[in-house]
Structure formats: structure tokens, C-alpha cells
Amino acid sequence: MSFFALLALAFAMSADAFAASLGKGASLQHPRIPNALKTGLIFGTVEGLTPIIGWLIGTAGAVFIEQWDHWVAFTLLSGLGLHMIINSLKDDGEEGESSSSMTQHAIGATIFTAIGTSIDAMTVGVSLAFVSVNIVLAAVLIGLATATMVTIGTLAGHRLGRYIGNKAEIFGGVTLIIVGASILYTHLS
Template structure:
């Protein structure tokens, strides 16, 4: 994978976390930079760990699927991209009014949200296990992109609202589909 592809994967993986952060920022009472950085760090660390777990799972199975690994990466990236686009097009469910500010934005609430938005990064890790890529670099880029996007999303939440967050998720889905198609094209043209 080229450095640009790795950066695009990092960006794409962080868009769903960005969408969640914009929503959280819009719900928070005047979020401050330390609050946004804390949330960004929580999301970034979780998002950096999950592709490594996926990569380890994929490496364990790699000897059995080497002949069609590029198809696996293509299908996983395409499916995740489509899922992100569909999620971005769905209207957001309203949160209950009875929960308090602290419980909605505490460590465990942020960690659970971070894990929920990082499932796609684990699937990316599985797909990357079949490619010649250094997973540590990819995981670091994904984590840093997520930390940056979540921090910005929370700070911009009041201004942008949920609509921009959903659009970011759609863009991330399109990027994943393009990367999947590029991987498939590169492998199929290298065979001939």
C-alpha cells in the first residue's frame, strides 16, 4: 500500500468516529478542548488497537486464502464502505432525555462508542493481513487520524450538527470502496 492509501484508510476509518464525535459535541454543554482531547485519545487508542487484532486474525488464516486474498480485501472494504454509506444516509435516533451529561460523556460511554465505531477497523485489519503492509504503521495512522477527527468533531459539534457528521461517514464509505477497487485492480493487472 502506498502512503497515500494508508492515509486514506486512516481518514476513512475515522469518519464514523468523527460522526459520533460531532453528535457528542452537539449534545455536550459547551465542550472544552481538554474534553475533546480526552475523547479523541480514547477513540484513537481503541481505533489503533482493533486493526491489529483483525490483522492477527487474518494472518492466522492467510496460508489458506493466499490465492484469493485480493478478493477478500475488495469484498471487506466494499462491504464496509457500503455499510458506512447506508449508516450515513439513515436518520439518527434520538437519545433519551433522562440520561445525564456526565453519564453520556464519561470514560465508559466514550470507550463503548469508540469500540462500536472501530469494528470496521478490525475488519480492515483482517483484509490488510493478506497484503504487503506494515500493520503498525497503518494502526498508528488510523489512531492518529481518529484522535484528530474526534477532537475536531467534538469541538465543531455545536457548529456542524449531526448533518455534517453523517456526510463525513458517507465520504469515508466511498473512500473505502475506491481503495478496495484499487487493490483488486492492482492485483488483477499484476497477474497478467
Template sequence: MSPLSIVLIGFAMSTDAFAAAVGKGAAMRKPRLPDALRAGLIFGVIEAITPVIGWLLGRAASQYVEAFDHWIAFGLLGVLGVHMIVAGLKPDDGEDAGSPESGKARHGFWALAATGFATSIDAMAIGVGLAFLDVHIGVVALVIGLCTLTMVTLGIMLGRVLGALAGKRAEIIGGVILIVIGSSILYQHLGGAA
């Protein structure tokens, strides 16, 4: 596998994470570069680990992972999206309206990790496929992780601009984006199976 192919795989695997990051960035209240880098690191590490897990599963598990990866991604992204929409529809109460704690709860480590995992299910399936090729999985995983870190960091900062334009209801936009990504993953897999 050529270095260009590996980089293209890295960017292809990071597109879902990028779109989810735009939604997260829009929902965050003025994320700063350290916030974006933190999210990028969380997504990047998860996105780098999942193809290795897939690769380790190998031939024996490929039919099982490919059979339901789209349903897992759809379910996780759907639940996270609905949660963000509900949070965006709740009126601000005076005590935590500008509180950093309220934003941290919705965009904390576990929420970011769950979104990162949901957008990396396809990378696990790619890892399974790579088990049949003469490729160093460590290099591929590192490239996927770095591409995802970069794309998520950019996505969060782009979402910041969108969030400033959309105001508090940006949480709803982020939720809709996650649901659309999950539905798109499901549609692509079900359409490809037909």
C-alpha cells in the first residue's frame, strides 16, 4: 500500500469525525484552541485504536463487524444527537446560563469519547480489511489518528464560528448533524447491501 493511499484512508476515516466536530464546536460556547486540541486528541486516539482492534479481530470476525457496524454508529450518533437537541431546547435558567460547568458536562471527556467511538466504527471495519493486506497497521493507525486530530481540531474551530452565528440553539444544529451522520452511515451500508 502506497503512502498516498494510507493518507487518503486517514482523511477518509476522519470525515465523519470532522462533521461531528463541527456540530460539537457549534454547540460549545466559544471553544478555544486548547478545547479544540483536546477534542482532536480524544477523537484521534480513539480513531487510531479502532483500526488496530479491527485488525486484531482479523478474518474470523470480519463478517460479524461488517454486519452491524452501521447500526452501532447509527444508534450511538442518534442517541447523542437527540440528547444535544433536547439540551438545546431547554431554556437557560439563570444560575448556569453562562456557567462553564454546563458546557463541560455536555462536552466532557465521556461525551467526546462516545462521539469519537461512534464515528470510528468504520475505521474498525477498515482495520479488519487491512488484516488481509501487506500493510503495517501501526503506520496506518498513526496516520488515521493524526488526520482525525487535525480534522476534529479544525472542525471544532469552524463550529465556533457557526456557534457564534447561531447562538444558544447551536446545540440543536450539532444534534441534527450527528443524527444526519448516523443516518448517512446507515443509508450507505444498507444501500450497499441491496
């Protein structure tokens, strides 16, 4: 997998965390840089660790599905991308309430939110076990992209949260589908 594809994957993986951070920023009256950085570091660390866990799981199972690995990667990434797009198009009435209740200032709530938004990164980690990729580089890029996007989202959320949140998740979903399709295309051609 090329560096550009890994970079696109990293920013796609940060889309749902970015959307959550916009919600957190929207709930804060005056977000401060140290708080935004702390939130970004928590999200980035969790989001960077989960692909490694998924990669380990995928590596253990790779022997059993080696002939179909590119189809598995394509299916997982495309399914996750579609899931992100569908979730972003759902009515925000219910989601907005749970987002604001989970994005309190407490570190525990921030960690739980980070874990919730990083489950998809574990799925990506599983799919990365089936392609030639440096998992450490992928995890670092995903973690850095997420930390950056969450910090920006937390700071900008009180101004932009209502306008950008869903669009960021749609973009992330489309990007995952494109990455999955490129993996399939590379293996089939």
C-alpha cells in the first residue's frame, strides 16, 4: 500500500472522531487549546492502537483466508465506509443528545467516546493484515491524523459543528470505499 493510500486511510479513519470532536466543541462555550490538545491526544492514542490490535487479529486468521484476502479487505473497508455514510445521513435528533451527554469534560467520557469512534480502526487493522503494509507506519499516521483532526474539531466545534459534522463522516466513508476498491483492483490486475 502506497504512502498516499495510507495517508488517505488515516484521514478517513479520523472522520468520525472529527465529527465527535465537533460535537464536543459545540458543547463548550470557550474551548481552550490545552483541553483541545488533551482531547486530541486521547483520541489519537486510542485510534492509533486499535488498528494494531485488528492487524494482530487479522494476521492470526490470514492463513485461513489467504486466497480471498483482497476480497476480505475490500468488503471490510467498503462495508465500513457505507456504514459511516449511512450513519451520517441518519436524523441527528437522537444522536445529538447522546453526543452531548458523552462529550463532557470528564476524561473517562472522552476515553469512552474515543473507543467508540475507533472500533472502525480495528476493522481497518484486520483488513490491513491481508495487504502489504507497514502497520506501525499506518497506526502512527492514523493516530496523528486523528489527534490533529480532533484538536481542530474541538476548537472549531462551537462555530462549525452544526455545518460540517455529517459531511466529514460522508467524506471518510467515501474515502474508505475508494481505498478498499484500490486494494481489490491492485490484487486483481
